[in-house]
Structure formats: C-alpha cells, structure tokens
Amino acid sequence: MEGTNPVNKKLAAALSGGAVLVLALSGCGGSGDDSDAKLDAWAKQVCLAVQPQAKKIQAANAAIQKETSDNSTPQDVQKTDSQAFQDMSDAYKAIGAAVNSAGAPDVENGAKKQRDAVTELNGIATSYAALKKQVDGLDTKNQAKFADGLKGIASSLDKLSTSGNDALKTLEEGDVGKAMTQQEACKTASPAASSAAG
Numbered sequence: 001m002e003g004t005n006p007v008n009k010k011l012a013a014a015l016s017g018g019a020v021l022v023l024a025l026s027g028c029g030g031s032g033d034d035s036d037a038k039l040d041a042w043a044k045q046v047c048l049a050v051q052p053q054a055k056k057i058q059a060a061n062a063a064i065q066k067e068t069s070d071n072s073t074p075q076d077v078q079k080t081d082s083q084a085f086q087d088m089s090d091a092y093k094a095i096g097a098a099v100n101s102a103g104a105p106d107v108e109n110g111a112k113k114q115r116d117a118v119t120e121l122n123g124i125a126t127s128y129a130a131l132k133k134q135v136d137g138l139d140t141k142n143q144a145k146f147a148d149g150l151k152g153i154a155s156s157l158d159k160l161s162t163s164g165n166d167a168l169k170t171l172e173e174g175d176v177g178k179a180m181t182q183q184e185a186c187k188t189a190s191p192a193a194s195s196a197a198g
Contacts, residue, residue, distance in 0.1 A: 009068045038106040043179035047186035049098030053091040060084035060091075074140035077150070081135045089128035096121030105176045113176075116167035127160050 060083075067080040100118045104110035131153055138149040172180065180186045 036106065039175055039179040040182065042102050042105045043176065043183050044185070045102045046098055047180060047183035049102075050095055051185045053095050053098075056087050056091040060087040074138075074143060074146040078135055078138055078140050078146075081153075082132050085128045085132035085135060089125045089132065092121050092125035092128065096125065099171070105171070105179075107175050110176075113167070113171045117171040120167040124160065127156075131156060131160075 063080050064084050067077050096118045099114060099121065102114075104114045107113070134149070134153055134156070139145045
C-alpha cells in the first residue's frame with residue numbers, strides 16, 4: 001500500500017509553505033506607531049475580510065495533512081485534496097477582492113502596491129484552481145500512476161509556495177504593516193496568535 005502516502009506527506013509539506021503566504025498578509029509585524037485614521041480604516045477593512053479566509057486556508061491545509069495517513073485510499077486523498085484546493089482558490093480570490101474593494105492604501109505608491117497584490121492573489125487563486133483540476137484528473141485505480149501524479153502536484157505546490165507573495169510583502173511595508181498589526185482581526189488571523197492560544 002506504499003505509494004501515495006509519502007507523496008501526500010510531501011504535498012502537505014508543500015502546502016503548509018503556501019499557507020504562510022496569506023498569514024503573512026494577516027499577521028504582519030511592525031511597531032504600534034499611530035498611523036492616520038484613513039490607513040487604519042483601510043487596514044481594518046482588509047483584516048476583517050482576510051480573517052475568515054485565513055481560517056479557510058488553514059482548514060484546507062489541515063484536511064490535507066490529515067489525509068496523509070497510511071490507510072488513506074487514493075480516492076480519499078483525491079477527494080480531500082480536490083476540495084482543499086477549491087477552498088484555497090476561493091479564499092485567495094476573496095482576499096484579492098477584499099484588497100481590491102478596500103481601495104488603495106493611503107501611502108506612497110499605494111495604488112500600484114494594491115493593484116500588484118490583487119493581481120498576485122488572483123494568480124494564486126487561479127493556480128490552486130488548476131491544481132484542483134489536476135487532482136481531479138488523476139487515475140485513482142492505479143496506485144503508481146496516482147502517486148506519480150501527486151508528485152507533479154507537489155512540485156507545482158512547492159513552486160507556488162515559494163513564489164508569489166512579493167507584491168503582498170510590498171503592500172505591507174511601512175505604514176500599511178503598522179496599521180495592520182494594530183487590527184484585532186489581523187492579530188487573530190496570524191499563526192503566532194493561534195499557536196499561543198493552543
């Protein structure tokens with residue numbers, strides 16, 4: 001029954017790298033300097049929208065991690081991974097929409113930073129949707145073929161988790177990051193907050 005298990009573990013590891021991306025958006029560091037009210041309002045709007053999506057992404061990650069046990073059938077793995085990728089795609093799309101509807105933050109080059117971040121988030125959503133299609137197309141009747149297919153998906157995921165969040169980082173530099181760290185919603189969405197509570 002060896003075959004899919006180590007590969008799905010690899011998939012889970014690659015995935016947890018990808019989740020860091022959105023949590024970077026929701027739990028950015030920075031000192032608590034008072035920034036202006038406009039920026040605070042912007043940060044609050046984005047943080048409140050990000051919070052449920054960050055939870056969705058964490059839940060999708062957890063589902064894939066759970067499905068890495070030795071007795072998972074290819075059908076179970078396929079079903080779980082497919083749903084997880086769909087959820088992640090939806091979550092990134094929703095975060096992109098939230099950043100978009102919040103408008104440009106009141107900082108230098110705010111509009112460009114916002115546009116770039118939205119483009120990036122939508123690109124990530126599209127990538128996860130493509131991974132879902134890939135998983136759905138795998139042959140679950142043939143263990144070896146299925147494991148090979150998962151390997152391909154794991155390496156795509158690896159690429160996805162290492163690329164892609166440059167524009168988000170840029171969006172969060174300086175005053176935007178400071179404003180976001182002051183938002184309760186952003187604090188609760190960050191991984192540090194959840195692990196401290198656990």
